[in-house]
Amino acid sequence: MPQSYDYIIVGAGLAGASAIEGIREVDPNGSILLMGDEAHLPYNRPPLSKDLWLGKEQVDGIFAHDEQFYTDNRVDFRLGARAEEIDPGVSLVIDEEKETFNFGKLLLATGGSPRTLDIPGGDFEAICYYRTLDDYNQVKAMTGSGKSATVIGGGFIGSEIAAALNQNGVDVTMIFPGQGLCRRVFPESLSLAVAAMFAEKGIRIVTDTPAAFERDGDKYATVTKGGARVEADIVIVGVGILPDVELAAEAGLRVDNGIVVNERLQTSHPGIYAAGDNANFPFAALGKQTRVEHWDNARKQGKLAGKNMAGGEEAYTYIPYFFSDLFDLGYEAVGDVDSSLETFPVWQDENRTGIVYYLRDRKVRGAMMCNVWKKLKAARELIQSDAIMSDDDLRAALA
Numbered sequence: 357m358p359q360s361y362d363y364i365i366v367g368a369g370l371a372g373a374s375a376i377e378g379i380r381e382v383d384p385n386g387s388i389l390l391m392g393d394e395a396h397l398p399y400n401r402p403p404l405s406k407d408l409w410l411g412k413e414q415v416d417g418i419f420a421h422d423e424q425f426y427t428d429n430r431v432d433f434r435l436g437a438r439a440e441e442i443d444p445g446v447s448l449v450i451d452e453e454k455e456t457f458n459f460g461k462l463l464l465a466t467g468g469s470p471r472t473l474d475i476p477g478g479d480f481e482a483i484c485y486y487r488t489l490d491d492y493n494q495v496k497a498m499t500g501s502g503k504s505a506t507v508i509g510g511g512f513i514g515s516e517i518a519a520a521l522n523q524n525g526v527d528v529t530m531i532f533p534g535q536g537l538c539r540r541v542f543p544e545s546l547s548l549a550v551a552a553m554f555a556e557k558g559i560r561i562v563t564d565t566p567a568a569f570e571r572d573g574d575k576y577a578t579v580t581k582g583g584a585r586v587e588a589d590i591v592i593v594g595v596g597i598l599p600d601v602e603l604a605a606e607a608g609l610r611v612d613n614g615i616v617v618n619e620r621l622q623t624s625h626p627g628i629y630a631a632g633d634n635a636n637f638p639f640a641a642l643g644k645q646t647r648v649e650h651w652d653n654a655r656k657q658g659k660l661a662g663k664n665m666a667g668g669e670e671a672y673t674y675i676p677y678f679f680s681d682l683f684d685l686g687y688e689a690v691g692d693v694d695s696s697l698e699t700f701p702v703w704q705d706e707n708r709t710g711i712v713y714y715l716r717d718r719k720v721r722g723a724m725m726c727n728v729w730k731k732l733k734a735a736r737e738l739i740q741s742d743a744i745m746s747d748d749d750l751r752a753a754l755a
């Protein structure tokens with residue numbers, strides 16, 4: 357006999373944890389099961405590449421909620437348990453032990469998994485595709501002064517972890533194609549300036565693509581397509597994620613770059629919702645269907661999905677933001693911060709302090725505030741205003 361729950365949440369990450377809050381806002385009594393394949397209660401991932409390394413946070417401070425929260429909210433949880441199949445027709449979740457669970461409503465909050473490199477040695481156990489608390493613990497245990505690390509990838513995760521390791525006395529080499537860092541978001545001049553800052557801090561940058569990993573005693577060599585060979589104690593790969601959509605796809609739900617949901621975060625099956633990194637949703641303010649891989653989005657979508665599962669009818673109209681820290685460059689960004697759009701920087705201190713606007717047809721689609729704080733609300737209003745902006749308007753907009 358399957359166990360029955362009013363609500364089952366598959367994926368014990370931030371979206372899953374936030375859904376509990378949403379459910380309980382509407383339904384104080386319904387039974388809830390939280391199922392996650394990691395061994396930990398839901399935690400925040402941003403500190404894994406920042407604050408934990410910089411002594412600003414300890415592991416026990418990164419959890420979304422303490423255990424008491426789950427007790428107070430009468431949530432059953434099954435950790436280290438992977439949902440292997442869902443059957444929407446009979447409202448069933450089947451885990452890898454073949455245990456079955458009936459749901460009234462189901463949330464798929466399965467997030468994403470790191471892209472792996474399909475090259476010789478790409479499957480060595482020691483190559484760390486960085487995503488989880490276990491990855492942090494594994495890398496942390498191997499680091500220390502005198503150690504060396506190769507970081508593959510020049511996006512956010514690669515850049516953050518390279519900066520973090522460098523600040524922990526590790527000799528870091530980054531390998532990625534192209535000259536600048538975080539190039540998909542940063543305009544070229546900022547991207548190059550940040551790469552120059554990394555070089556000043558002592559991080560070597562090899563602008564190439566890995567072709568193979570080789571084991572060399574206790575070390576691992578990354579051989580690049582251009583023929584370079586970089587040896588290190590640790591190899592970390594941060595080359596993006598793929599949304600975890602298999603459960604949804606195999607169950608016949610609509611999947612297209614993530615699990616497709618409507619404005620209420622409902623999938624193509626009305627009793628099943630999706631939220632967070634795996635959800636392809638209508639981003640109202642930008643007028644497009646898209647997927648967002650950020651902390652704030654997971655938090656807000658998870659909560660709203662929970663409310664709607666419990667009977668709410670609210671549309672997701674929120675404009676999520678994201679943030680990062682690279683040495684002393686901290687920033688918050690909101691909207692469509694895609695560097696292929698026209699960009700218009702307004703600097704107080706070039707490539708260090710100021711605001712970069714992202715424009716289409718002279719309308720603000722996104723804004724990135726570099727070492728400038730408390731402008732998120734105004735930036736959101738600017739995006740929603742749909743106003744045509746002259747250069748002078750932009751200079752004055754968030755001053």
Ligand SMILES: Cc1cc2nc3c(=O)[nH]c(=O)nc-3n(C[C@H](O)[C@H](O)[C@H](O)COP(=O)(O)OP(=O)(O)OC[C@H]3O[C@@H](n4cnc5c(N)ncnc54)[C@H](O)[C@@H]3O)c2cc1C
Nearest residue numbers: 367369370371393401402439467632633649650651654678
């Ligand atoms: C190192 C790092 C640093 C980051 N820094 C920032 C930052 O500075 N700012 C920012 O905005 N964002 C940042 N992010 C991104 C942010 O953490 C994610 O957007 C957020 O974690 C997404 O939450 P989620 O709940 O949707 O998915 P996830 O956090 O991926 O959680 C999904 C959970 O579901 C589990 N799961 C998957 N499939 C199954 C299954 N079949 N059965 C059971 N469980 C399953 C997964 O193992 C995982 O535990 C960072 C991410 C990483 C990895």
